[in-house]
Amino acid sequence: DAKTTQPNSMESNEEEPVHLPCNHSTISGTDYIHWYRQLPSQGPEYVIHGLTSNVNNRMASLAIAEDRKSSTLILHRATLRDAAVYYCILRDPSTRGSQGNLIFGKGTKLSVKP
Amino acid sequence: NAGVMQNPRHLVRRRGQEARLRCSPMKGHSHVYWYRQLPEEGLKFMVYLQKENIIDESGMPKERFSAEFPKEGPSILRIQQVVRGDSAAYFCASSPPNTQNTEAFFGQGTRLTVV
Numbered sequence: 001d002a003k004t005t006q007p008n009s010m011e012s013n014e015e016e017p018v019h020l021p022c023n024h025s026t027i028s029g030t031d032y033i034h035w036y037r038q039l040p041s042q043g044p045e046y047v048i049h050g051l052t053s054n055v056n057n058r059m060a061s062l063a064i065a066e067d068r069k070s071s072t073l074i075l076h077r078a079t080l081r082d083a084a085v086y087y088c089i090l091r092d093p094s095t096r097g098s099q100g101n102l103i104f105g106k107g108t109k110l111s112v113k114p
Numbered sequence: 115n116a117g118v119m120q121n122p123r124h125l126v127r128r129r130g131q132e133a134r135l136r137c138s139p140m141k142g143h144s145h146v147y148w149y150r151q152l153p154e155e156g157l158k159f160m161v162y163l164q165k166e167n168i169i170d171e172s173g174m175p176k177e178r179f180s181a182e183f184p185k186e187g188p189s190i191l192r193i194q195q196v197v198r199g200d201s202a203a204y205f206c207a208s209s210p211p212n213t214q215n216t217e218a219f220f221g222q223g224t225r226l227t228v229v
Contacts (some may be wrong), residue, residue: 019155038157042222043118043205043207043220043223044157044205044207044220045220046218046219048216049217060198071214085156087156087157098129101158101159101162102147104149104156104157104158104159105156106155106156107156110150
């Protein structure tokens with residue numbers, strides 16, 4: 001399985017930008033990079049995903065390194081509601097069928113201070 | 115369009131009983147995934163199903179655990195003869211057919227407590 005490495009935890013101040021890093025040095029050419037987050041006592045929630053180009057949506061931005069061995073999730077203005085565990089995930093390339101499942105690591109626990 | 119629905123939200127079972135966890139995917143979704151999350155840990159993949167087929171069950175314990183996704187009705191994760199170590203949150207996710215690398219939508223989970 002392709003693996004990712006993330007810091008265990010990060011802190012941010014409210015209304016400041018947050019850059020959450022992820023290393024994925026064994027990524028294959030067809031792996032997409034997905035980000036999910038899990039708020040306390042809830043199921044995971046999709047944030048963003050990309051392949052090679054940087055991506056933006058209403059929740060966040062995803063910056064992907066040119067060699068694709070790392071990526072950064074950017075929250076432009078952190079709020080208290082963004083406190084969650086953020087997971088960087090590569091689509092599992094070894095699963096049969098038309099879609100691979102999502103392999104979760106330990107993620108980064110983001111704390112947001114008022 | 116309702117989201118992924120899991121029930122019950124909380125389930126308490128005595129050791130040795132059976133636990134049945136239900137997952138109704140989003141309308142139009144034919145791919146279902148089950149994950150288990152132990153306290154203070156990340157999600158562990160258990161099984162990936164399409165309608166009436168198990169595609170990947172590499173994360174399922176070999177004994178006591180089974181999953182199905184019938185043509186009609188919800189997906190069921192069944193745990194027979196539960197033990198204390200089965201206490202965890204079980205999450206279901208669904209995604210639409212015939213697409214690659216789309217997002218998966220997760221339910222709120224079923225929290226199983228074995229006493």
